[in-house]
Amino acid sequence: MTAPLYEALMDYVKKQIIPFHMPGHKQGRIFPEEYLVNLTKIDLTEVPGLDNLHNPEGPILEAQKLAARAFGAKESFFLVNGTTSGIYAAMYAVLDPDDKVLIMRNSHKSVYNGLVLTGAVPFYINPEIDYESGIPMGVNIDKLEECLKKNESIKAVVITYPNYYGFCSDIEKISDIVHKYHKILIVDEAHGAHFPFSGNLPLSSLQVGADIVVQSIHKTLSSFTQSSILHLNSDRVDTNRLKYFLSLFQSTSPSYLLMSSLDLARDYMEKEGKNRLEKAIILADYARHEINTLGGVRCLGEEILGSFGIVDFDKTKLTISVKNLGITGPEAEGFLRENFNIQVEMADTFNILAMITLADNKEEVELLIKGLANMKNLKKDKKLEVEIEDYPDVPEMVLKPAEAIRQKTKWVSLEDAEGSICADFIIPYPPGVPLVCPGERIKKDMVKYINVLYNKGIKILGLNKNNSLLVCEI
Ligand SMILES: Cc1ncc(COP(=O)(O)O)c(C=O)c1O
Known part of the structure; x- marks a missing residue:
């Protein structure tokens, strides 16, 4: 072989x-025996009786309704292309090109890619950083309100809740403020699918009135990798438009293994x-x-x-x-x-x-x-020192992400990159927080910071083997 x-x-x-690590089922420990022995036999397609994800009327619709009830949403939609596809669909459902959207700077790459796809203009809110642990933490509520007050044209806010490490911003206050200014709240709750099922865990953003919530069921619950759910939870979003984009971002051959694992994960949590x-x-x-x-x-x-x-x-x-x-x-x-x-x-x-x-x-x-x-x-004699206090400011945005990725590009070495406009994301991964986004100018402090991470052996997406990065030719 x-x-x-x-x-x-x-x-x-x-x-x-x-x-x-993920997925939460930890290599199949909690699936029913009957499911495991029939796994290859249920890798099926839209044959009679098995419904169609793109126009559900039968068991898929029923399973989604049960999920909505269990998770506490108005309507729920199965995703076979991960939370990534749900974020894209959510952003498309509420944003037109050049619409303004407030996002956290430590958003997952899918939110940034959502900007590239929709052509929306980002306003960033920096996370508060715990310098001791080096972790970008939560949202400063005052900064959020100030930004919404100052920029009336912002249409929607995308919040990551919780962060990768499980730390949670004040989602109740965030929801109140976002709605006070009549904006739409999209929550990337990729790491919080288990929240609705225990009073000993943080609140789910579904409980505090977020408009669209996307959860990776595969991460903290027991479905297969790549299976997620988008929950719609208010009347502020055009459901038909959302459905169109959900369909657009999913395979026309959605996996019954993934969809059935979502159905089972929900059933398991109810029992x-x-x-x-x-x-x-x-x-x-x-x-x-x-x-x-x-x-x-x-x-x-x-x-x-x-x-x-x-x-x-x-x-x-x-x-x-x-x-x-x-x-x-x-x-x-x-x-x-x-x-x-x-x-x-x-x-x-x-x-x-x-x-x-x-x-x-x-x-x-x-x-x-x-x-x-x-x-x-x-243990080494010397304490590990990384000048995390020097975490660089968000660089100046010269082109919006959607414009930057359409420019002619060239590779330049990191040392020579100062002053250039970045054409790609520079992301230490994990945790997947971009340092520079397409369209932003690379300054001296950023070059220095990327070098520090590189020398520590942190994997940096966006840097090639020769330690070069892609910049716009202009
Ligand atoms: C915060 C956050 N949002 C979204 C995603 C994307 O989720 P998925 O892997 O289900 O597409 C991830 C994945 O790592 C993530 O960490």
Whole structure:
């Protein structure tokens, strides 16, 4: 057999690596047996009786209605191209070319790509940054209101809630303010699909009147990767227009595996899933407490509340700072993989992120704690210093993103990029927060900052092998 991807997957499976990452089902631990044995047989198409995602009238419509009821939405729509496609559809549903939209600077790439697609003009709101952990956190409510007050022509606001690490801005206040100024609130709730199912988790933005909410069910619940749901939750959005764009961004051969896994994930959460979720929260609380007694490492939590625009956090996310050991997140990630057969969700400069979901168990969490305890052996004399205070300001926007990506481009080395207009996104990934967007001028401080990340071994999308980036020829 010569099937390199398949073989790589089989090799990975053989290693029995312990997953503290997405998808939430953790390699199929909580699917019914009947589903697993019939998986290939239900990889079907729009044959009679199985409905059509693009014009649902039968079981797909019914499944979507059940999802709307379970998640607390007016209407819900299955997505087979991830939350990414839902964000595009949501932005298209409310924005015309040159319409103004307020977005968070630490938005996911899909929101930025939504700008490129729609031709909308972005206004940015910088997240509050926790310099100690290096994490872009929440929205400053006053800044949000000031921006909406000053720019009456803004039509919609796109908020990421929670952030990748599970920290939550004050979504209740955000919703009030956005609606006070008669704007439409779109929430990228990719990491909060489990919120509606526990009173011990932050509020879902669905509970506070957000207009459109998009959730990656595959991330924190139990559906297959790439399956998400867009929830429509108000009368401020033209439903027919939304439906058109939902259809446009989805395959005409939507996978019944993905759609059925969404249906099952919802059913699971209405039954034993709720209990499992409470257990996951207790397990994560236990892990956070134990990790914080180890010394050297620090698991972020309640102490963040009340700062950086953050009012709540998702306890199932373990954000572990390794900064005081003098090692980087990627080094810590590698240590856990090589010595404890553990794979975490992601690593950034100072932290690793481990996800506890419905599918986790105590033994594996104990192993994670043991691995973190052993990390002390890696301790370096020098504390890890990255001048995070120097995080550069949002660069000046010379062209809107949709214009910039249509310019003629050339590669220039990072050293020579000062003064150029960027033609691509420069994104350290994860966590996927763009430093520079198409149409923005690259200044000296940005060149310096990108170099720092590069030298730390952080993967930077937008930089090629020769450390060059794509700029507009003008
Ligand atoms: C904040 C955020 N929004 C949106 C997305 C896109 O979600 P999906 O992978 O379901 O397309 C991601 C994925 O990582 C994300 O982190």
